[in-house]
Amino acid sequence: MDKLIIGSHVSYKTDEGLIGSVKEAISYGETTFMFYTGAPQNTNRSPIDKDKTKKAIELMKENNIDLKNVVVHAPYIINPANYNNRDFCISFLKQEIKRVEEFGVTKLVLHPGSHVGAGIEEGIKNIISVLNETLDASTNVDVCLETMAGKGSELGTSFEQLKQIIDGVKYNDKLKVCLDTCHISDAGYDLNDFDQVLNEFDNIIGLQKLACIHVNDSKNIKGSHKDRHENIGLGTIGFSNLLNVIYNEKLVNIPKILETPYVTDIDTNKRAYPPFKFEINMIKEKKMNYDLVEDVRNYYN
Ligand code: FE
Ligand code: FE
Ligand code: ZN
Secondary structure (H helix, E strand, O other): OOOOOEEEEOOOEOOOEHHHHHHHHHHOOOOEEEEOOOOOOOOOOOOOOHHHHHHHHHHHHHOOOOHHHOEEEOOOOOOOOOHHHHHHHHHHHHHHHHHHHHHOOOEEEEOOOEOOOOOHHHHHHHHHHHHHHHOOOOOOOEEEEEOOOOOOOEOOOOHHHHHHHHHHOOOHHHEEEEEEHHHHHHHOOOHHHHHHHHHHHHHHOOHHHEEEEEEOEEOOOOOOOOOOEEOOOOOOOOHHHHHHHHOOHHHOOOOEEEOOOOEEOOOOOOEEEOOHHHHHHHHHHOOOOOOHHHHHHHHHO
């Protein structure tokens, strides 16, 4: 059997460099991982420690993590769909692509952004324009546009919109897609029939463009446009539908990344404990654990 390429969002701390992220991924039993090169909600970034990156890559090799499956997520505050952010967005993205290349990572996930009142067509035009200014023949990273839930004025909520963006970009061989299960369900796609969803993706965008999958359950029903992730098997998508995505034979070589919510501490009610070790175990065993939340609390407490 092919090795399952599965991991989660892990932290990246400047003082530990990539080593800390790799150690965290290993502690959850992962074969890949995703990280932000700084805080997800801001664009402050520190220089990358080459020596630590080298050591991290050695540690990955020893633990069967292939660098080509590792993913960086661009900060979600940059908004390529908003014309007012255009110059900042382009300069930040160019720097971020350089940083990603320094790590040797080849996948950068990007939210297409929100049109914030300008309208869908105008927003898409802005995204295309930002990507045309950002990508060139020397770009060594696949920028993976993420499928979005449609919260507020988010774009990239349908395969057609993503296709329109891809078609408008000159160096679109550098553009790929990251499919987020929570987002597509919230956007209206029916994960009870994932084969049909995948066929639609193939017909509109082409399966060869799919480069990353975010595996999340959803707190809300199909078409809700809410974007609130739920732990694996505890949401409206459900365990068996998520297993159908994870073990789909057409997606064997694509990294699958969990972005499920941390479990809250029972006393403080704050999000405190990472669920990934237990969720990944469930996925590997193909067996739902309904005590997931309790088990996570007991393990870390
Ligand atoms: Fe995302
Ligand atoms: Fe996501
Ligand atoms: Zn989300």
